[in-house]
Amino acid sequence: MTQALPLAGIRVIDYSHFLAGPYVGRCLAALGAEVIKVERPGSGDAGRQHAHVLDDKSSGYFLQLNMGKQGVSVNMKDPRGKAFMQKLCDSADVFIENYRPGALDKLGLGFAELSARNPKLVYCSISAYGHTGPDSHRAGFGLIAEAKSGIMQMVGNPGEAPPLLRISLGDMYTGIHAVAAINAALLGRVTSGRGQHIDMALYDTLVSMHEYAVQCYTLSGGTVLPQQTGHDMPTSTLYGVFRASDGDLVIAAQVDDAWKRFAAMLEQHGGPVGFGGDARFHSLNGRNEHRVEILAAVKAWVAARSVAEVLALLDGIDVPSAKVQRIDDVINDPQIQARGMVQEQDHPRYGKLRLPNLPFRFSDCDTTIHRVAPDLGEHNAEVAATLGYSAGEIAALQADGVLFAQ
Structure with missing residues (x-):
């Protein structure tokens, strides 16, 4: 590794909680920024008590999202706490927050006040609906954005209530967009000399994620609406989930050439006679038109075989496929291990931690985070000293x- 990390020398104040904001801070720390996590006294970030809870100090959730950061805990009800925070923000390049719009203005930590003191500050806000529009005042979580965005309505089986997505899509997708926006604003600051306010909304980012649903509706004059389809995609036959004798797998044979290889293999290995040469299925429109017939044949063929047998046959003809894996399968997957996507850290209290890594891969620098997530207020003295507080002043603030500090 021959280069410094890209964000070395950048100071970030992470005044956020739970998921979207802390994820942004973790990403920036991996990229080399000095990230200072600020928490309220007493209980700290609510994420400390969210799955998997280890004790009254921390959880897997907090350890995962806050690795690589320094930690301070400041009483904003005391004027000296407000003065400390404003001094800290004066020293910063980036400020991250994910509170309801207007909440931090009351604390003297809104964009207008902080940017007046520090014009170079890049201030990133994350909220459910954003800082403008008729719903900007409303509270919300990722679940709310998933429901509002139209994504939730598209999943699940016809006639049933849609399921929970079980991953925090809205928070994580918004978070990585915030990382991109912050880096762009830092680059723009080089020529403009000024920071700016980045206004990220969970609802916005999930609407932006629609790769086909919006244009299908608008370009059809409002006649085409996505429908729940369960285990396959009616506009991309064959593309879906199938049940084998000992588990589930996915098959992606929606491209004409892949379909022809798949259909020929199916016929050679016990599928319907003539399936491989049936010209009705040689185009996407033809396959979509005869989707029910195709699905019946493929489901029956897959059901009579094990996952391993089906995958071996599909690998042999270069048709994309995969087992539907559980988390224990993922952690033990040689590909995931080879890519270092389960990261190990040694924690002084909890021992060896195994947590999901970030997917950043640079040719000339290492983004592995070695610093574990901070205890509440662990770095109060160190951070205060960088702001010019004397040892006596720090001792008085702590007393x-x-x-x-916890």
Whole structure:
């Protein structure tokens, strides 16, 4: 590794909680930024008590999202706490927050006040609906954005209530867009000399994620609406989930050449006679038109075989496929291990941690985070010292609880 990390020398104040904001901070830390996590005294970030809870100090959730950061805990109800935070923000390049619009203005930590003091500050806000529009005042979580965005309505079986997505799509997708926007604003600052306010909304980012549903509706004059289809995609036959004798797998044979190889193999290995040469199925429109017939044949063929047998046959003809894996399969997957996507850290209290890594891969620098997530207020003194506080002043702030430590 021959280069410094891309964001070395950038100071980030992570005044966020739970998921979207902390994820942004973790990403920036991996890219080399100095990230200072700010928490409220007492209980700290609510994510400390969200699955998997280890004790009254932390959880897997918090450890995963806050690795690589320094930690301070500041009592904003004390004027000295507000002064400390404003001094900290004066020293910063980036400020991250994910509170309801207007909440931080009351604390003197809104964009207008902080940017007046520090014009170079890149201030990133993340909220459910954004800082403008008729719903901007409303509270919300990823679940709300998933429901509002039209994504939830598209999944599940016809006639049934849609299922929960079980991953925090809205938070994580918004978070990585915020990482991109922050880096762009930092680059823009080089020529403009000024930071700016980045206004990220969970609802916005999930609407932007629609790769086909919006244009299908608008370009059809409002006649084409996505429908729940369960285990396959009616506009891309054959593309879906199939049940084998000992588990589930996915097959992606929606491209004409892949379909022809698949259909020929199916006929050679016990599928319907003539299936491989049936010209009705040689185009996507033809396959979609005869989707029910195709699905019946493929489901029956897959059901009579094991997952391993089906995957071996499909690998042999270069048709994309995969087992539907559980998390234990994922962690033990040689590909995931080879890519280092389960990261190990040694924690002084919890021992060896195994947590999901970030997918950043650079040719000339290493983005592996070695610093574990901070205890509440762990770095109060160190951070205060960088702001010019004397040892005596720091001791007084700590004794009075302005700077709180667990």
